[in-house]
Amino acid sequence: MASSLTKGSADPSAEQTFFGHPRGLATLFMTEMWERFSYYGMRALLVLYLVSGGADAATGSQGGGLAFTMAAATAIYSVYVAMVYLMAMPGGWFGDRVWGARKTVAIASFVIMAGHVSLAIPGQAMFFVGLILVAVGSGLLKANISTMVGHLYDGPDDPRRDGGFTLFYVGINLGAFFAPLAIGSVGEKWNWHLGFLLAAVGMGLGLAQFLLGSKHLNAKSNLVPNPLSAQERKAVITKALIGVGIAAVFYGAVAALGLWTLNWALVPITLAGLAIPVAVLLRIKRDRELSGTEQSKMTAYIWFFVAAAAFWMIYDQGGSTLSLFADSKTADTVFGLGFPATWYQSLNPLFVMALAPVFAWLWLWLARKNQEPNTIVKFAMGLVLVGASFFVFIVPMNMAGDGTKVSPMWLVSIYMIQTIGELCLSPVGLSVTTKMAPQKYASQMMGVWFLAVTAGDCVTGLLSIGGVDLNGTGVIALEATAAVAAGLAIYAYRKKVQALMGAVH
Numbered sequence: 001m002a003s004s005l006t007k008g009s010a011d012p013s014a015e016q017t018f019f020g021h022p023r024g025l026a027t028l029f030m031t032e033m034w035e036r037f038s039y040y041g042m043r044a045l046l047v048l049y050l051v052s053g054g055a056d057a058a059t060g061s062q063g064g065g066l067a068f069t070m071a072a073a074t075a076i077y078s079v080y081v082a083m084v085y086l087m088a089m090p091g092g093w094f095g096d097r098v099w100g101a102r103k104t105v106a107i108a109s110f111v112i113m114a115g116h117v118s119l120a121i122p123g124q125a126m127f128f129v130g131l132i133l134v135a136v137g138s139g140l141l142k143a144n145i146s147t148m149v150g151h152l153y154d155g156p157d158d159p160r161r162d163g164g165f166t167l168f169y170v171g172i173n174l175g176a177f178f179a180p181l182a183i184g185s186v187g188e189k190w191n192w193h194l195g196f197l198l199a200a201v202g203m204g205l206g207l208a209q210f211l212l213g214s215k216h217l218n219a220k221s222n223l224v225p226n227p228l229s230a231q232e233r234k235a236v237i238t239k240a241l242i243g244v245g246i247a248a249v250f251y252g253a254v255a256a257l258g259l260w261t262l263n264w265a266l267v268p269i270t271l272a273g274l275a276i277p278v279a280v281l282l283r284i285k286r287d288r289e290l291s292g293t294e295q296s297k298m299t300a301y302i303w304f305f306v307a308a309a310a311f312w313m314i315y316d317q318g319g320s321t322l323s324l325f326a327d328s329k330t331a332d333t334v335f336g337l338g339f340p341a342t343w344y345q346s347l348n349p350l351f352v353m354a355l356a357p358v359f360a361w362l363w364l365w366l367a368r369k370n371q372e373p374n375t376i377v378k379f380a381m382g383l384v385l386v387g388a389s390f391f392v393f394i395v396p397m398n399m400a401g402d403g404t405k406v407s408p409m410w411l412v413s414i415y416m417i418q419t420i421g422e423l424c425l426s427p428v429g430l431s432v433t434t435k436m437a438p439q440k441y442a443s444q445m446m447g448v449w450f451l452a453v454t455a456g457d458c459v460t461g462l463l464s465i466g467g468v469d470l471n472g473t474g475v476i477a478l479e480a481t482a483a484v485a486a487g488l489a490i491y492a493y494r495k496k497v498q499a500l501m502g503a504v505h
Contacts, residue, residue, distance in 0.1 A: 021164045022152040027213030029171040032145055034206025035109065036175030038116055038199040039084075039138060041183025044345040046080070047073045047320050048327055049192045064192055066124055070324055070471055072262065075464035077320045079266055080131050082273045082457035087139020089280075089447040095144040097228050101151070102214060102221040104144045109207035111137030116200035120193045130196070143447065151218040169356075175202075176349035184342025266465055273458035277451040281305065284441055284448070293502055294438040300500035301436045303490065305452050307379050308429055310486050312456035314386045314479055315418055319345060320460075321470050322393070326411055329400035334408055344411055351419035359423045375432050376498060380491040382425030387483030389417040390476050397473050436501065 018026040050073035052065025068076070095104040115133030118126045149168050153161045183202070187195020228236065254260050284290075285298045327341040366372035373381065396410040429449060437445035464470055490497070 019167060021160055021167065022216070022218075024152050024213070024216040024218065025149065025164055025167060027210060027216050028145055028149055028152075029168055030213070031105070031109070031206045031210040032168060033171040033175040034202050034209065035112065035138075035141060035145075036172050037179045037183075038112060038203040038206070039134070039179075040176040040345065040349075041179035041187075041202065042116060042119065042134065042196060042199045043077075043081075043319055044180040044184040044323070044342040045187040045192060045195050047077050047323050048188060048341065050076060051324065052192070064122075066127065071464045071467065071469065073324075074317075074320045074470050075266055075461045076131075076262075078316070078457045078461035078464060079269050079273070080135060081316055081319070082454045082461060083135040083269065084138045084142070085450040085453040085457075086273055086276065087136055088143045088450045089139075089444075091140040092143035092147075092444075092447055094140060095147060096225050098224065100222055100224045101144040101147045102217060105141050105148070106207070106210060106214075108137045108140035108144070109203060109210060112141065113137075113200050113203040113207060116196050116203060119196035120200060122193060142450075148217060148221040151220045170353065173349040173353050177346050177353070180342045180345035184345065185340055188340040188342050263465055266461065270458040270461040270465065273454045273461075277305075277309075277448070277455045280448055280451060284438065284444075287438075287440070289440060290438050296500045296502060297436040298438065300497050301433075303493075303497050304375075304379060304429060304432060305448070305455075307383055307486060307490055308425065308449070308452035309455040309459070310483055311383055311386050311421070311425055312453045313459050314390060314456075314483055315422065316453070316457050317460065317470065318348065318415060318418060321476075322411060322414065324471060325393075325397070325400075326408075329396075329406060330408055330411055331405040332408075344408075344415065347412060347415040348419050348422075351416050352423070355419060355423055374494075374498070375428055375501075376490060376494040378424045378428045380487040380494070382421040382428075383483050383487030383490065385421030385424065386418055387480045387485075387487065389414045389421070390480035390483070392417065393476055394473055394480070397476065 017023060018029070049065045050068045051070055053067035091104070091108070095101045098104075099107065111133050115130045115135075115137060118130030118133060121130075146165075146168070149164060150161070153164060179199075179202070183195050183198045186198050187193075251260075251264065254264055281298075281302060285295070285302070290298070323341065323344065326344045330341070332338055332341065363372050392410070393414055396406040399406050429452075430446075433445050433449040441448075460470065463475075468475060470476075
């Protein structure tokens with residue numbers, strides 16, 4: 001880290017530099033790095049902990065997990081990831097209307113840390129309390145910390161702005177890379193709950209970094225941009241209490257009648273995770289205040305949204321379906337050196353850090369030759385690649401059918417193909433969202449983009465709840481075929497979508 005002092009500025013965010021950027025970027029970089037460390041470390045353990053039962057002396061398994069079926073574990077994992085991204089929308093609302101970005105991030109960090117501590121306490125009840133707290137806290141933090149990065153710069157035309165967000169993105173991937181290596185090793189090889197506690201320590205370090213370094217942030221991040229009036233606050237509290245009351249009465253009755261199963265919680269959440277994105281898109285699309293051009297762009301955006309949901313549905317199985325395969329059917333040694341299955345979760349951030357600069361250079365090089373693929377083609381490439389990764393997955397699945405442990409290189413290849421697909425779709429999706437957003441919904445549309453992840457994971461969750469074996473070869477082949485077909489369909493209709501996009505390319 002390089003820092004220097006620049007005198008003569010009244011704005012604390014401009015007093016020092018972090019690789020040429022405002023000193024506050026270092027605070028947000030480290031906070032996000034530790035938050036991602038805690039999140040991805042816990043996520044690497046999640047499915048394995050859920051399916052782990054009693055200790056197995058033959059395999060060296062420590063046991064001590066919750067002994068769920070693979071289908072239930074996949075459903076819980078999918079719903080959890082979906083809720084993290086769904087909570088980003090109310091998280092942004094809290095930052096804009098209740099607490100301000102800085103206070104929201106501080107509270108969110110504490111909630112996340114409390115969630116990991118809850119996970120570290122044995123027992124199914126504390127486990128689900130911990131998941132809820134981490135999902136709520138992550139949603140609150142995710143929407144607001146990026147906003148504070150933007151506050152550090154002098155408007156959207158500041159030439160340092162893109163570079164600042166790039167550095168911030170590096171922090172995300174550094175945390176995601178080291179988390180499975182540290183938290184995964186401790187949790188999988190020694191004690192699950194000690195692993196979750198290590199995640200709490202990571203978030204605690206992030207919270208401490210944020211509180212100590214908040215003096216370097218721009219004063220704007222302490223403001224509430226659009227505070228609730230007293231009447232609005234009363235209405236929100238009343239509606240929230242009514243909602244909680246109805247849920248308490250309903251679920252109390254279910255429990256009293258002896259009908260309670262996990263599906264009573266999972267099914268409503270997954271249905272809401274599908275209904276909310278649809279409702280949000282329809283509300284924006286049907287807004288009569290939008291111009292004809294904005295309406296046309298929203299029609300085109302729905303194509304991108306559905307494509308992104310299909311992509312994330314497969315991609316996020318890297319932490320469930322692929323993780324379970326890694327644990328039970330993949331060799332755990334390379335050149336005689338053993339390693340835990342959680343380490344595979346470090347491959348994606350490693351490949352992102354290695355390949356993102358290559359793709360950035362490639363797009364620029366093709367642009368100079370007037371040959372850069374447009375947004376529609378990049379989306380099609382992302383879908384085809386993620387589908388291809390599951391076609392590749394079928395090969396080791398068949399090889400392992402007789403109990404053979406397959407080479408780790410199969411999973412390394414699959415994660416690499418998926419990462420290349422991510423680099424074709426994810427950054428482009430963020431960019432096209434900002435370009436196609438109606439002016440009235442400019443701030444909300446970033447939350448809408450994250451809802452594509454929610455929708456994709458909720459589809460996975462519903463399939464698992466419905467008894468579909470997502471770890472079976474047939475389903476993997478069907479998902480792969482659907483993704484490739486969707487990619488080819490978008491490519492085939494690219495001229496129609498481009499016409500709807502107007503001047504956006």
